[in-house]
Amino acid sequence: MPFDTKGNARRFLDILQPKAAFFVKYDLWANFIFEAKKREIPLFLFSASFRKSQIYFKPYGGFFRKLLRAFDHIFTQNQDTLSLLNGIGVGPTTMTGDTRYDNVYAISQHPKKFSEIAEVFDGKPTIVVGSAWQQDMEMIIPFINRQSNYNLIIAPHDIHHQVIGQWQADITKKTIKYSELKGKNEKVDVLFIDNIGMLSSLYQFGRLAYVGGAMGKGLHNILEPLAFQIPVIFGKLKNNSKFPEAGISQKYGCGFMVDNAQSFEKIILDLENQELYQKAVNGAKKLVDDNLGSAHKIVAEVQKTLK
Incomplete structure (x- = not known):
């Protein structure tokens, strides 16, 4: 993918015209996410894994919480991540585990x-x-x-x-x-x-x-x-x-x-x-x-x- 700039995000989505977009774990590209949201493209985050010490859960982490709230659904690896997201009003969320297990199996x-x-x-x-x-x-x-x-x-x-x-x-x-x-x-x-x-x-x-x-x-x-x-x-x-x-x-x-x-x-x-x-x-x-x-x-x- 091209670098995460507003122009690149617009051009990328103009060319690809996706019906849905998936992000993995904690690899969140802000300009791509916000541009997709503006176009009402369904956004999903899967195998999400977060820790309390991360910026999303700090008083000054408002911009990053906005990123998480842009998703239509977040699928978490574990209960701790689910609880952290629910604690800051992010949803809908579902604990589905780590997709790597399916892959390695x-x-x-x-x-x-x-x-x-x-x-x-x-x-x-x-x-x-x-x-x-x-x-x-x-x-x-x-x-x-x-x-x-x-x-x-x-x-x-x-x-x-x-x-x-x-x-x-x-x-x-x-x-x-x-x-x-x-x-x-x-x-x-x-x-x-x-x-x-x-x-x-x-x-x-x-x-x-x-x-x-x-x-x-x-x-x-x-x-x-x-x-x-x-x-x-x-x-x-x-x-x-x-x-x-x-x-x-x-x-x-x-x-x-x-x-x-x-x-x-x-x-x-x-x-x-x-x-x-x-x-x-x-x-x-x-x-x-x-x-x-x-x-x-x-x-x-x-x-x-x-x-």
């Missing part, structure tokens, strides 16, 4: 196939590391170098060859990049994914997953591995309220927070207990199952408005 049911990946491993259980940052690898590399019971698939947040090359140099086990797999028959211990777009389907190979970013700019998507019914480990969060799924996963017994190399290794060793592991697997399944259906609820309500 659909991916888990029909993941992309990568037969070449299974061929480079020797049958040991696999840990999939998604969206790894330097802070994450500082915990993970010591574990890789000490253990011999696991294979690892590592998808870095930054796929720059220098970043991957440094991590490969720090690992004492045999590593290879995905781009180098063609024609290779030897077994390896660690596979680095040096492209974009594979990660959401890679969790099909995992017995466990680690998702990065929590100790840096923000936790990446832990719902993707949970949809494959595998326990997920992540770093200690700087702000829990921004990533409610982390706390929810811990309550369900399928998410585990760590803050150093020792706690990372301990969780992996603890999950070698089959009873504990199965409990975490069951928790992952229940968490996703309990949150499915958001998209269907939203579409049903939108259809009523558009009739």
Whole structure:
């Protein structure tokens, strides 16, 4: 979309002439919203997630509350957001949950196939590391170098060859990049994914997953591995309220927070207990199952408005 200016909003809507407009979470473009409202285009916000500390709920947040009141219907992820919106007179609102659950579940049911990946491993259980940052690898590399019971698939947040090359140099086990797999028959211990777009389907190979970013700019998507019914480990969060799924996963017994190399290794060793592991697997399944259906609820309500 073009930058959020009044002129761009008018031109965009003149060209597209939408019958309805949808915004997601907290990504609200004021000029587009107000121009659409002026044209009586139905406006919907879904997967809305707000916190009391945000400007919408401050005495000086009048302009931003006006944005929220422009919507014909707001669909929230949780009860807290619903209560906050109702508290400032915003409505109609409905709690429908997080549409990401529907998305990750659909991916888990029909993941992309990568037969070449299974061929480079020797049958040991696999840990999939998604969206790894330097802070994450500082915990993970010591574990890789000490253990011999696991294979690892590592998808870095930054796929720059220098970043991957440094991590490969720090690992004492045999590593290879995905781009180098063609024609290779030897077994390896660690596979680095040096492209974009594979990660959401890679969790099909995992017995466990680690998702990065929590100790840096923000936790990446832990719902993707949970949809494959595998326990997920992540770093200690700087702000829990921004990533409610982390706390929810811990309550369900399928998410585990760590803050150093020792706690990372301990969780992996603890999950070698089959009873504990199965409990975490069951928790992952229940968490996703309990949150499915958001998209269907939203579409049903939108259809009523558009009739």
